[in-house]
Amino acid sequence: MAILVVAEHDNETLKDATHKTVTAAIAMGGDVDILVAGKGVKDVCAEASKITGVRKVIACDHVSLKRQLAEAMQEVIVPLMDDYDALLAPDTTTGKNFMPRIAAKLDVMQISSITGVESADTFVRPIYAGNAMATVQSSDATKIITVRPTAFAAAEEGGSAPVEVIADPSGSHRSEFVGEELSKSDRPELTAAKIVISGGRGMGSGENFAIIEKVADKLGAAVGASRAAVDAGFVPNDYQVGQTGKVVAPELYIAVGISGAIQHLAGMKDSKIIVAINKDEDAPIFQVADYGWVADLFTAVPELEAELAKAGY
Amino acid sequence: MKVLIPVKRVLDYNVKVRVKSDESGVDLANVKMSMNPFDEISVEQAVRMQEAGTATETIAVSIGPDKAQETIRTSLAMGIDRGIHVKTDAEVEPLAVAKILKSIVEAEGIDLVILGKQAIDDDSNQTGQMLGALMDWPQATFANTIEKDGDNLTVGREVDGGIQTVKVSLPAIVTTDLRLNEPRYASLPNIMKAKRKPIDAKTPEDFGVDIAPRLSTLKVAEPAGRSAGVKVEDAAELVAKLKDEGVI
Numbered sequence: 105m106a107i108l109v110v111a112e113h114d115n116e117t118l119k120d121a122t123h124k125t126v127t128a129a130i131a132m133g134g135d136v137d138i139l140v141a142g143k144g145v146k147d148v149c150a151e152a153s154k155i156t157g158v159r160k161v162i163a164c165d166h167v168s169l170k171r172q173l174a175e176a177m178q179e180v181i182v183p184l185m186d187d188y189d190a191l192l193a194p195d196t197t198t199g200k201n202f203m204p205r206i207a208a209k210l211d212v213m214q215i216s217s218i219t220g221v222e223s224a225d226t227f228v229r230p231i232y233a234g235n236a237m238a239t240v241q242s243s244d245a246t247k248i249i250t251v252r253p254t255a256f257a258a259a260e261e262g263g264s265a266p267v268e269v270i271a272d273p274s275g276s277h278r279s280e281f282v283g284e285e286l287s288k289s290d291r292p293e294l295t296a297a298k299i300v301i302s303g304g305r306g307m308g309s310g311e312n313f314a315i316i317e318k319v320a321d322k323l324g325a326a327v328g329a330s331r332a333a334v335d336a337g338f339v340p341n342d343y344q345v346g347q348t349g350k351v352v353a354p355e356l357y358i359a360v361g362i363s364g365a366i367q368h369l370a371g372m373k374d375s376k377i378i379v380a381i382n383k384d385e386d387a388p389i390f391q392v393a394d395y396g397w398v399a400d401l402f403t404a405v406p407e408l409e410a411e412l413a414k415a416g417y
Numbered sequence: 418m419k420v421l422i423p424v425k426r427v428l429d430y431n432v433k434v435r436v437k438s439d440e441s442g443v444d445l446a447n448v449k450m451s452m453n454p455f456d457e458i459s460v461e462q463a464v465r466m467q468e469a470g471t472a473t474e475t476i477a478v479s480i481g482p483d484k485a486q487e488t489i490r491t492s493l494a495m496g497i498d499r500g501i502h503v504k505t506d507a508e509v510e511p512l513a514v515a516k517i518l519k520s521i522v523e524a525e526g527i528d529l530v531i532l533g534k535q536a537i538d539d540d541s542n543q544t545g546q547m548l549g550a551l552m553d554w555p556q557a558t559f560a561n562t563i564e565k566d567g568d569n570l571t572v573g574r575e576v577d578g579g580i581q582t583v584k585v586s587l588p589a590i591v592t593t594d595l596r597l598n599e600p601r602y603a604s605l606p607n608i609m610k611a612k613r614k615p616i617d618a619k620t621p622e623d624f625g626v627d628i629a630p631r632l633s634t635l636k637v638a639e640p641a642g643r644s645a646g647v648k649v650e651d652a653a654e655l656v657a658k659l660k661d662e663g664v665i
């Protein structure tokens with residue numbers, strides 16, 4: 105069996121989600137290759153070739169792939185699939201965007217956001233916001249799968265797989281990139297951070313997120329939010345943790361002024377330790393919290409910051 | 418511009434999900450069902466386009482059992498012109514849904530399909546993209562803003578890093594994200610009016626689409642549970658616990 109893993113990257117660095125997707129691929133058994141599709145991706149290819157267990161890296165370097173839009177990715181990947189039995193990509197917004205197009209072109213039913221590999225054709229995936237775990241078996245000859253990175257350990261580095269460059273795509277499509285407004289932050293990426301501190305509607309405003317950011321900076325944490333906090337305009341959309349936002353599983357998740365709706369829990373309940381700060385002792389978030397602190401967040405969070413400072417953080 | 422809006426009937430987002438004790442699936446007997454929340458956003462978008470004069474006709478389609486007609490009626494009450502009900506009691510996977518939608522798009526001469534980015538039951542996030550590939554149309558998924566200029570749509574997309582803006586030429590596929598709009602509630606007069614709007618009755622066979630599932634569900638289990646831990650009284654106690662746990 106041969107498996108192709110699509111690398112997650114920003115043309116400069118290879119993202120850890122790739123390493124985790126490789127782990128899922130290796131669990132299926134067979135040869136694992138990585139496709140790096142982008143523009144100016146030499147360094148990304150060099151990083152990908154270091155992942156242990158990878159047979160080769162396929163590079164497609166073309167201006168039409170700079171943003172990895174779905175139509176451009178489809179043009180590159182569909183012909184490659186003659187040589188593969190399975191295609192895997194992380195279930196990021198990039199992977200979610202292009203993978204189903206390839207599945208439909210190959211007349212395959214995609215298996216989305218797997219959290220477990222039972223065998224080469226059987227997988228576990230959450231449904232209903234993670235309130236149920238389905239084990240599904242695919243009867244399609246080719247498997248098209250998106251992988252939830254938080255459910256897999258990252259494959260190690262130490263290999264030196266060869267890099268093979270393939271022909272340029274035509275690159276002509278009826279969708280084009282216009283611009284982007286990316287959130288800038290010196291803090292770690294939400295999905296990769298070891299500690300995440302999130303604020304909810306209880307924060308009351310965007311300015312008030314400053315008290316959370318101070319704690320985040322002490323702990324080297326990423327900052328997240330509930331949907332309510334994003335909808336209210338306190339923070340940008342990419343902060344949203346949950347069923348329809350990002351899924352995180354850090355060592356420590358601190359929920360501040362978040363009630364704990366199932367849609368929010370879906371995105372963080374696999375965190376190792378959960379702390380909840382909420383003034384309502386009946387808030388459902390306390391049912392999943394290892395440490396609950398019933399308090400007004402406007403006094404509790406600054407106190408937490410001061411205590412961390414005292415402890416040398 | 419003719420707009421098609423697929424709508425799905427799902428377990429209401431406020432209902433507690435119960436896994437059946439024989440692990441065959443999720444218990445859907447006697448529970449509240451509603452329109453998938455993302456589809457409400459799609460319906461709202463289509464109705465607004467019609468109000469703005471950019472959409473000439475709006476058609477809602479639902480694939481599912483008899484009760485799916487209620488979901489179509491809800492969209493008609495929000496302002497959609499007419500409905501198509503593709504009746505089946507089987508569970509239809511996104512790939513088969515996309516194939517049925519392709520037939521409808523072709524038969525109706527649709528210019529734009531607006532779908533929810535995911536259904537909150539199977540959380541697949543596939544149908545819109547699949548339809549895009551089957552039609553060879555461009556797509557703009559996870560839409561946060563949509564603007565029409567001439568034969569193009571400029572769409573702001575909610576992506577992991579923030580907002581990405583793309584331009585697609587019509588005909589095209591758009592999938593909606595949470596912040597595109599706030600769906601309206603249907604007024605009582607509009608609910609009454611919707612009762613008289615037409616709904617075409619179809620079946621998957623009418624479109625010659627094989628809906629046999631490609632995935633078989635071997636088991637549906639409860640997720641690993643978490644239980645409530647302990648309460649702390651102050652910051653000092655919390656920091657001490659977190660140090661003990663080795664997480665800070």
Ligand SMILES: Cc1cc2nc3c(=O)[nH]c(=O)nc-3n(C[C@H](O)[C@H](O)[C@H](O)COP(=O)(O)OP(=O)(O)OC[C@H]3O[C@@H](n4cnc5c(N)ncnc54)[C@H](O)[C@@H]3O)c2cc1C
Nearest residue numbers: 304305306330331332346347348349361363367368383401
């Ligand atoms: C289709 C769909 C998808 C969704 N996807 C997501 C998703 O991905 N992620 C997500 O998070 N939600 C999602 N939701 C929304 C979800 O259902 C909840 O509405 C949302 O999570 C609530 O956010 P919240 O906890 O911040 O707000 P609320 O539920 O309003 O809770 C606010 C909490 O703050 C506490 N509080 C207020 N003031 C203070 C104070 N001064 N000190 C301490 N505590 C205080 C209150 O006691 C309360 O518990 C989705 C909903 C739908 C329908």
